[in-house]
Amino acid sequence: MRTYLDCIPCFFEQALKAARLAGADENVQKRILDSLAAEVPDFPLSSSPPEMGRIVYRLVREITGEEDPFKRIKDEYNKMALNLYPDLKEKVAHSKDRLLAAIRLALAGNVIDFGADKPFDLEREIKDAFKRDFAVFDYQEFKEILEDTKQILYLADNAGEVVFDRILIQELNREVIYVVRDKPVINDALIEDAKFCGIDKIARVISNGSDAPGTILSLCSKEFLGLYETAELIISKGQGNFEGLAGEDNTPIFFLFKVKCPVIGNDIGCQIGDIILKYNRK
Amino acid sequence: MRTYLDCIPCFFEQALKAARLAGADENVQKRILDSLAAEVPDFPLSSSPPEMGRIVYRLVREITGEEDPFKRIKDEYNKMALNLYPDLKEKVAHSKDRLLAAIRLALAGNVIDFGADKPFDLEREIKDAFKRDFAVFDYQEFKEILEDTKQILYLADNAGEVVFDRILIQELNREVIYVVRDKPVINDALIEDAKFCGIDKIARVISNGSDAPGTILSLCSKEFLGLYETAELIISKGQGNFEGLAGEDNTPIFFLFKVKCPVIGNDIGCQIGDIILKYNRK
Numbered sequence: 001m002r003t004y005l006d007c008i009p010c011f012f013e014q015a016l017k018a019a020r021l022a023g024a025d026e027n028v029q030k031r032i033l034d035s036l037a038a039e040v041p042d043f044p045l046s047s048s049p050p051e052m053g054r055i056v057y058r059l060v061r062e063i064t065g066e067e068d069p070f071k072r073i074k075d076e077y078n079k080m081a082l083n084l085y086p087d088l089k090e091k092v093a094h095s096k097d098r099l100l101a102a103i104r105l106a107l108a109g110n111v112i113d114f115g116a117d118k119p120f121d122l123e124r125e126i127k128d129a130f131k132r133d134f135a136v137f138d139y140q141e142f143k144e145i146l147e148d149t150k151q152i153l154y155l156a157d158n159a160g161e162v163v164f165d166r167i168l169i170q171e172l173n174r175e176v177i178y179v180v181r182d183k184p185v186i187n188d189a190l191i192e193d194a195k196f197c198g199i200d201k202i203a204r205v206i207s208n209g210s211d212a213p214g215t216i217l218s219l220c221s222k223e224f225l226g227l228y229e230t231a232e233l234i235i236s237k238g239q240g241n242f243e244g245l246a247g248e249d250n251t252p253i254f255f256l257f258k259v260k261c262p263v264i265g266n267d268i269g270c271q272i273g274d275i276i277l278k279y280n281r282k
Numbered sequence: 283m284r285t286y287l288d289c290i291p292c293f294f295e296q297a298l299k300a301a302r303l304a305g306a307d308e309n310v311q312k313r314i315l316d317s318l319a320a321e322v323p324d325f326p327l328s329s330s331p332p333e334m335g336r337i338v339y340r341l342v343r344e345i346t347g348e349e350d351p352f353k354r355i356k357d358e359y360n361k362m363a364l365n366l367y368p369d370l371k372e373k374v375a376h377s378k379d380r381l382l383a384a385i386r387l388a389l390a391g392n393v394i395d396f397g398a399d400k401p402f403d404l405e406r407e408i409k410d411a412f413k414r415d416f417a418v419f420d421y422q423e424f425k426e427i428l429e430d431t432k433q434i435l436y437l438a439d440n441a442g443e444v445v446f447d448r449i450l451i452q453e454l455n456r457e458v459i460y461v462v463r464d465k466p467v468i469n470d471a472l473i474e475d476a477k478f479c480g481i482d483k484i485a486r487v488i489s490n491g492s493d494a495p496g497t498i499l500s501l502c503s504k505e506f507l508g509l510y511e512t513a514e515l516i517i518s519k520g521q522g523n524f525e526g527l528a529g530e531d532n533t534p535i536f537f538l539f540k541v542k543c544p545v546i547g548n549d550i551g552c553q554i555g556d557i558i559l560k561y562n563r564k
């Protein structure tokens with residue numbers, strides 16, 4: 001997905017939030033915003049938002065010297081989600097359609113996003129997970145392709161959310177390669193988060209080689225690209241991966257995310273809060 | 283009031299909104315944001331937000347060539363408010379404390395603000411005008427100073443809102459000088475708006491000589507400054523005038539506004555939506 005001009009104020013908001021989390025004082029925060037301002041004129045709108053997101057969070061890392069401002073938050077949500085794990089398993093166990101229940105919970109977990117503008121309520125999200133209608137619901141296609149699939153490439157989004165992905169991966173009942181970011185960016189999951197949340201027990205965990213808050217193919221490692229190009233089925237979690245991969249159709253991708261940003265909502269004709277299971281080839 | 287870093291993303295949002303209203307295409311919109319980005323590093327945070335607001339709206343005017351992007355909106359709200367005028371008068375007439383009722387309505391009218399981030403509902407605001415508690419309520423002081431005052435300097439805020447000010451001016455029952463902006467900026471009232479809304483029948487209308495969306499003394503005309511420095515009582519409507527004059531205490535000022543921005547809310551210890559009648563010398 002291209003970048004819209006509405007993303008520009010949001011980049012400044014994100015930079016400020018991350019700078020504060022990194023413990024920067026006001027002068028350093030201002031320096032970060034000034035450096036971002038210097039990047040804006042050179043940023044082509046044809047690039048996707050996570051490409052600029054990468055620059056934003058790099059600036060924060062470089063100027064504050066704080067490698068991982070969201071570390072504490074990620075740890076907190078990993079633990080919180082792990083505590084919820086038995087209840088989530090229970091919910092799936094009591095569902096008529098276990099796969100769909102796990103998809104719904106994976107979507108509930110997608111609310112744990114510190115890049116998005118809005119505050120969130122995880123408990124409420126889980127409660128509401130079974131009440132919502134899907135705004136895009138390519139479930140039939142998903143089940144059909146899954147049927148013929150041996151190995152799934154699962155593109156992770158955020159720490160904490162990983163536990164919800166674990167529930168879904170168990171219901172997929174296939175070999176899964178779980179792909180996380182290579183370096184800290186917002187609260188996106190890294191290999192350590194995947195391991196902490198126990199994904200390594202049920203899937204092979206790799207990094208995509210990049211520090212963008214989304215899957216930007218031109219920035220990914222050869223290892224990841226090899227897997228991506230030959231994948232039978234890709235599950236792409238979250239807005240950032242969607243922003244990076246929207247428009248790609250060489251491989252079958254199912255985008256699984258909650259709409260948390262008005263710009264993405266406008267781009268796909270959905271509303272904030274909508275839940276999406278979208279097949280890229282439909 | 284100083285500028286906070288949170289104002290910076292908001293300046294970009296405002297620039298984009300004004301550029302769109304001015305009919306700029308996406309390339310021109312981007313050029314405006316790029317030009318604003320070039321200003322950010324040089325803007326001292328010790329300046330007040332309307333000083334940067336002035337630069338924002340100047341950029342939009344200069345780059346689009348559109349002198350008054352909010353003209354249509356101002357006309358619309360002037361007419362809408364004039365239609366409400368008889369009902370507003372009726373509400374005051376049926377109130378036990380007519381002055382307070384007029385103050386409450388003047389606050390309701392302050393919601394007509396296209397610089398603020400939030401959409402608004404004028405009808406609802408009028409309905410709720412008598413239900414709200416004041417977060418700051420220096421009414422006693424106001425009445426005492428008013429008692430000894432012959433001439434009031436009334437600093438206007440937005441078009442449309444002027445009709446609500448007219449109601450209050452009638453209840454003040456004093457000689458009033460009504461001060462508007464000199465050039466178009468956001469939907470702030472100009473002399474033509476004051477006249478259209480009938481203020482010229484009950485007050486002397488002047489411009490403050492500046493195109494900032496707030497009263498910035500260093501940018502105001504000598505005529506205005508002469509009146510300001512010797513004023514017996516100043517009523518300052520809206521956030522922009524508060525941002526410019528907060529901290530000034532040479533003359534008695536009552537700030538009358540609705541909190542529509544979290545940064546101002548934090549600065550004065552109030553919440554979004556709060557209504558304020560604040561004496562500067564208390």
